[in-house]
Amino acid sequence: MPVDQKQEEQNERIIRLFEQQLAQSNRQIEALTEQVRQLTKALYGSKSEKSKYQAPDGQVSLFEDDPSFNEPEQTEEQSTETISYSVTRKKKNKKRNDSFCENIEIEEIHHHPVHLTCDCCHQEMVEFSSTLVREEAKFIPATMKRVQHFEHIYECKACKKDVSQKAQIKRGKAPQGAIQRSIAGPTVLAKLIYDKFIQYLPLYRQVKEWERHGLLTNDKNLSNWVIRVAEDWLQPLYDLMKQLLTAKSVLHMDETFGQILKRSDGKPAQSNAYNWVSRSVPSEGPVIVLFKSALSRGRAILEDFIKGFKGTVICDGYSAYGQLPDVQFANCWAHVRRYWLKAESKNGQIGVQYCDRLFHIERKIKHLLPEERVQIRQQESKPIIDEFFDWIDRSPFFGKNAIAKAAEYTLSRKEALMVFLENGNVAIDNNPAENAIRPNVIGRKNWLFSVSEAGAQANAICLSLAETAKANGIDFYKYLVKLLTDLPNLPFHQQPEILHSYLPWSENIQVTCAK
Structure with a gap:
């Protein structure tokens, strides 16, 4: 074989080796980059499972947080909100976030003028109205009492005098305590x-x-x-x-x-x-x-x-x-959703969307009878799940990154994830x-x-x-x-x-x- 041809083949082998090493390095860099991103998110990112994209068909996410938990506690000065417009200003009263229970005891305190004599004619003045100006909460601290139980003993004096009769004695019985010989009631x-x-x-x-x-x-x-x-x-x-x-x-x-x-x-x-x-x-x-x-x-x-x-x-x-x-x-499908949510990629969003569609159906049917839930799950949820698993099978998810872990977690639990389709008493999560x-x-x-x-x-x-x-x-x-x-x-x-x-x-x- 000519020397030039041998040299050319050797060069091709070296190039292929370098290409393999480069591909392996790129995969390693991608995995490490993904790991750094995941650790950064875990350390500094949001802990909420709320999706960062619009759910399909205008669906509302099942994982929306209650807005009342996101609003700061309001002071009295913050209880009104000023809304500015180009020409006029309007005030919108916000609902107070502090109130009394309906069955709370009411104590009324009435305030009367100190002097009820008219400053002008010195005649006695007569009340014609009253106004509730404010309400306030009053707290009465708990009190500790030292409860002592006495058992009283009675006897019949008449029977006691009669030697032929057995003396009649009765004793009041104190209830048993929860812990004997303890002061804890x-x-x-x-x-x-x-x-x-x-x-x-x-x-x-x-x-x-x-x-x-x-x-x-x-x-x-x-x-x-x-x-x-x-x-x-x-x-x-x-x-x-x-x-x-x-x-x-x-x-x-x-x-x-x-x-x-x-x-x-x-x-x-x-x-x-x-x-x-x-x-x-x-x-x-x-x-x-x-x-x-x-x-x-x-x-x-x-x-x-x-x-x-x-x-x-x-x-x-x-x-x-x-x-x-x-x-x-x-x-649990909520665990599946969390794995796809961690991926934070286009494919990860697709996986979350599949899960959200299932949860949207569950929210609609949660008040139905078990038999009715099974029927709707078979009609609406099963096609979505079949499509979801088919999409995972057709997608090339490899390696140790978040998207590959989500795919592996989902596929390995396919049978257990579909149990809820057959039993209306089984929840989706x-x-x-x-x-x-x-x-x-x-x-x-x-x-x-x-x-x-x-x-x-x-x-x-x-x-x-x-x-x-x-x-x-x-x-x-x-x-x-x-x-x-x-x-x-x-x-x-x-x-x-x-x-x-x-x-x-x-x-x-x-x-x-x-x-």
Whole structure:
């Protein structure tokens, strides 16, 4: 072979090698650029999932934020708005963002002139009208009372004189307290639990507030009170709610991390513990929300949590959700949408648009019966999903960038993402579970950790009752007062059916504890 031809072939091989290296470098640069953009957005960008483009066909995005959350709190001077025009000015009164509840008690204060004698003729003046000039809120601080229970004993003097008769003695019976040999009454315990799990006020910060009201205690005592109440009086209701929950056919599930200092598995306190949540769907009766504290995120925890359940679990893409007997798993389209939203490219916008069209349909049919929802989903949603997956299959999404991750996440969960098309009780997303677990996340930022596993499980029980009460329109404080007043004096261990009348949706509780 001539020398020139060999040299030419060698040069071509070198050029091809350089071209391959250049293509590989370009792909690496593209991936790193995408990574830098994602990290920059995570650090400085908006955290909202609101789309940055107009939805097709004039559809309104399901993820629009409530505008009331974007407006600053107004002062009295800001309660009117001046709108300028080229010729005239008009004032538009804005609705006040502070007002009174309808059932608030009214106290009237009447102001009369100091002297009712006419300055001119010195005759007595007569009132002819009155004007309401302003309203103001008046706060009366809570008061602490030291309640002492006395049992009075009576005897019959006539029977006492008759030696042939047995002396008759009667004694007034004081009701049992929620915690024996403790000064904490039902209202104190109810406020303690309410402030921690609804107001997210840590126990160590409650100590000073109790002292201000006249109750001297410490955070260790408060913690023990929460654990005792949860174990003695709330646990039976929690177990009954779990029994009713696992009898449902559709559940939402999610989990989030926590921290337990004294762990029984030998791991250091810095290791993550987890809180699991399960929530029923409104179409299957009163909503039940149940939390469970665990040391791990393993599948064994999930199996124990929903032991006996047969049906469909709506969840995210975590690998523990899967391959359980008698359980079908449906994945969440909101998670799919988030992956495409992160891409922030033309293809990413197309993926988000497909998801928004599905959510738009769901918003229209959410008040329909399950059978009607299935029919409309088959007619309108299924063609959109088929078109969506066909578009992903035809598009060359490769590499480790955001758009490739979105495509891989969507395709790998295709079967689970289509479950909602066949079952009207199955929601398109897992947002109810994420909303249910949010109080746990907010609380974690305030009380930081649980010292013991017993404390963590007490938190889970209290959160379960709090969120279930909230979902059923119950005032949690009133509910706790009633539970801690009635249950210590009821034989519910011998007659478990009594507990049914103390569930948040029961007629008894709805009448006495509704908001």
